[in-house]
Amino acid sequence: MTRRESALRIARRGAVVTGVALLGLVGIYIRALMFTPIERFQGPAQKIFYVHAPMAWAALLAFLVTGVLSLLYLIMRDRKLDLIASSSAEVGVAFSLVMLTTGPLWGKPVWGTWWSWDARLTSTLFIFLLFVGYLVLRGALHDPEVRARFSAVMGVMALALVPFIHVTVYWFRTLHPEPVLMKPERPGLPGVMLVTLLSSVAVCTVLYIGFLLLRYALTVLQDLKEEEMVDGVS
Amino acid sequence: MASPLSPILAIAAKDLLVERRTKTAFFSSLVFALLVLTILYFARDKTAVGDLDLAPGALWVTFTFAGMLGLNRAFALEMGNRAIDGVRLTPASATEIFLGKVLGSLIFVGLVELTAVPVFVLFYDVPIWRQLPLLLLVIALATVGFVSVGTLFSAMVVRTRFSEVMLPVLLLPFLFPPVVAAVQLTRSLLANRPLSEVSGWLSLLAGFVIVFSTFSLFLFEAILEE
Numbered sequence: 001m002t003r004r005e006s007a008l009r010i011a012r013r014g015a016v017v018t019g020v021a022l023l024g025l026v027g028i029y030i031r032a033l034m035f036t037p038i039e040r041f042q043g044p045a046q047k048i049f050y051v052h053a054p055m056a057w058a059a060l061l062a063f064l065v066t067g068v069l070s071l072l073y074l075i076m077r078d079r080k081l082d083l084i085a086s087s088s089a090e091v092g093v094a095f096s097l098v099m100l101t102t103g104p105l106w107g108k109p110v111w112g113t114w115w116s117w118d119a120r121l122t123s124t125l126f127i128f129l130l131f132v133g134y135l136v137l138r139g140a141l142h143d144p145e146v147r148a149r150f151s152a153v154m155g156v157m158a159l160a161l162v163p164f165i166h167v168t169v170y171w172f173r174t175l176h177p178e179p180v181l182m183k184p185e186r187p188g189l190p191g192v193m194l195v196t197l198l199s200s201v202a203v204c205t206v207l208y209i210g211f212l213l214l215r216y217a218l219t220v221l222q223d224l225k226e227e228e229m230v231d232g233v234s
Numbered sequence: 235m236a237s238p239l240s241p242i243l244a245i246a247a248k249d250l251l252v253e254r255r256t257k258t259a260f261f262s263s264l265v266f267a268l269l270v271l272t273i274l275y276f277a278r279d280k281t282a283v284g285d286l287d288l289a290p291g292a293l294w295v296t297f298t299f300a301g302m303l304g305l306n307r308a309f310a311l312e313m314g315n316r317a318i319d320g321v322r323l324t325p326a327s328a329t330e331i332f333l334g335k336v337l338g339s340l341i342f343v344g345l346v347e348l349t350a351v352p353v354f355v356l357f358y359d360v361p362i363w364r365q366l367p368l369l370l371l372v373i374a375l376a377t378v379g380f381v382s383v384g385t386l387f388s389a390m391v392v393r394t395r396f397s398e399v400m401l402p403v404l405l406l407p408f409l410f411p412p413v414v415a416a417v418q419l420t421r422s423l424l425a426n427r428p429l430s431e432v433s434g435w436l437s438l439l440a441g442f443v444i445v446f447s448t449f450s451l452f453l454f455e456a457i458l459e460e
Contacts, residue, residue, distance in 0.1 A: 074456055126407050133404045140394035150390045153453045154404065157383070160449055164411040164442055171434060172414065 007220040014213030021207035028200045036196045045109040050196050052102040054204035055095050056124060061208060062092030063127050063162070066134070070155025073148060082148035083223065085155055086138060087215035089131050091208060096128040119170040126165045130158040144226065241326035245334025250341060252311055259307045260346065267300035267350040271357055289358040290420035294413050296350060297373075298380070298406075301343045305384035306401050308339050309392040328455040332385065339381045347373060365423040372423070372439070376416040379443040383408045386450040389457045408446070415439040 001009075032050040039046035069085035072078075103121060104114040115121070134154050141147040189197065253259055274292040312318035321331060351373075355362050362369060387405050391397040415435040422432040429436065 074453075126410065129407055133407065136403060137390070137394065137400065140396065140400060146393060149456050149459065150393070153386070153390065153456055156453065157386075157408065157446075157449060160445060161408055161411075164438070164445075165407075167438060168411045168414050171438070 003220060004224055007217045007224070010213050010220070011217035014210055014215075014217055016210075017206060017213060018210030021203055021210050024199075024203035024206060028196070028203055031199070032196050036192055037190075039193070042110050045106050048102050048106040050200045052099060052106060053197065054200040055098040055102065056120075057201055058204040058208040059092050059095035059099050059124065059127065061205065062088045062095060062212075063131065064159070065212075066092065066131075066155050067159025070152040070159070073152040074156065079144075079148065079223075082152060083219045084212070084216055086135075086151065087212055087219050089134050089155075090215055091211040093128065093131045093135065094211070095204075095208065096124065096131060099124060100128060117169065117172070119166055119172075122169040123162060123166045127162060130161070134158065144223070241324070241330040242334040242337060245321065245326065245331060246337035246341065249308070249311070249335070249338035253342060259304060260342065263300045263303045263342075263346045264349055266303060267296050267346060268353055270296040270299055271350070271354055275357055285358050286360060286424060289354070289360045289424060290417045292358065293351075293354055293420060294376075294417050296354075297343075297347055297377070298409055298413055300346055300350065301377070301380060301384065302402060302405065304342045304346065305339060305381065305388045305405075306391075306398055308335055308385055309388045310397065313392050322458065322460070328458045329451060331458065332451055332454040335389075336381055336385050339385055340377065343377055343381055344374075347377065360424050361426070362424065364426045365429075368429060369420065369423045372416055372419045372436075375439050375443055376412045379412045379439070379446055380409055382443075382447040382450045386454055386457065389454065412439055412442050415442070 028050060032047050036047075036050070038044055065088040066085045069081045069088070073081040073085065103124075107116065108114050134151055137154055138147050138151050141150060271292060274288065274295065278288055309318070312321060326334070351362070354360070384401075384405055387401060387408075391400040391404065394400050415438045418435045419432050419439065422429075
């Protein structure tokens with residue numbers, strides 16, 4: 001199978017996975033709005049949480065994938081790893097944007113302010129900025145081999161940076177609700193809400209995979225086009 | 235037999251010699267630092283924000299931006315006539331080239347900082363003498379961290395278009411932890427508080443320097459490859 005055929009096959013799979021995830025997202029909206037009770041203290045605004053937290057999870061996952069694949073690229077020097085890492089970064093930007101817009105929408109009624117310099121909020125803002133920096137760097141480099149190497153270095157550095165940013169802001173001050181899910185005792189969320197949240201996390205993960213497959217297929221096709229152009233010139 | 239340090243020293247000396255002959259970057263960075271210190275002094279309501287509250291942030295914003303000017307130059311001067319190829323042809327390893335570049339930039343940025351500090355004291359009227367050795371330690375630590383990461387990124391961005399814009403975009407997120415830690419430490423030291431109150435920030439700063447100097451050192455080889 002040629003590279004083009006395999007890219008097209010990946011694109012078709014990506015479209016199916018994305019379609020399934022988008023249907024799932026519709027289901028999540030319906031479940032969150034109609035079949036999940038309204039939270040006592042935060043009111044209807046809390047519903048955003050079912051989109052916001054899973055999107056944040058998907059953005060973090062994208063960031064982790066980019067960082068780890070960058071490291072693997074530097075060890076194995078496989079072009080494919082670089083292309084998946086960059087696709088993941090691009091998808092991550094989209095998820096980060098949803099996270100960064102839904103957060104303030106929730107923050108205004110609940111915290112009384114659109115934005116707060118809380119540890120998780122600031123860390124995710126930096127993740128977004130690092131993703132953008134990574135993509136800007138790629139855009140400014142022409143040679144695909146140099147682009148892959150340099151952006152892998154950036155990816156690894158960014159992965160190492162995030163814990164430092166988190167600690168820095170955490171020590172500065174923090175305001176976010178205490179973790180409701182990942183804590184040592186039982187999750188502090190009632191069963192119905194927990195099911196909605198976990199289903200949404202699953203749907204967003206599938207959506208990430210779908211987007212990643214589509215973006216990766218597109219990147220491979222772009223790559224082929226670039227190679228054709230270089231061959232045409234030489 | 236040549237000392238193992240000699241390639242590192244030779245590269246640093248070469249960079250500093252180029253700078254000594256022109257002096258453009260040094261004086262530009264210095265004048266820039268003085269301008270930032272002056273502008274920041276006026277960028278507040280003096281009745282609401284006291285000198286001592288403003289001073290630590292102003293100092294570190296100044297160091298960060300002035301240092302970035304110097305770092306931009308570290309590899310930019312290697313791109314003219316592809317001088318970097320000459321450096322690569324020497325027996326110096328990637329590690330030695332990196333350390334030489336870091337040393338050169340450290341001396342450059344250090345000199346800018348040492349010249350700017352007395353002006354900072356004069357402008358902001360801060361009692362710097364109370365804990366001067368500790369303050370110098372904080373400045374030295376933060377500078378090493380930021381120059382190491384900056385050297386790595388400087389080597390990357392010279393290969394891109396618009397490198398002057400690219401360096402701050404890539405580097406500033408990495409300066410966030412060391413600069414915040416340095417500001418907290420400076421604030422506490424200027425107020426003559428005991429170091430134990432802010433020992434966490436000192437550990438964070440030291441941790442950052444160790445982790446990112448090491449990362450930059452190892453990743454530099456991937457940047458220098460041809």
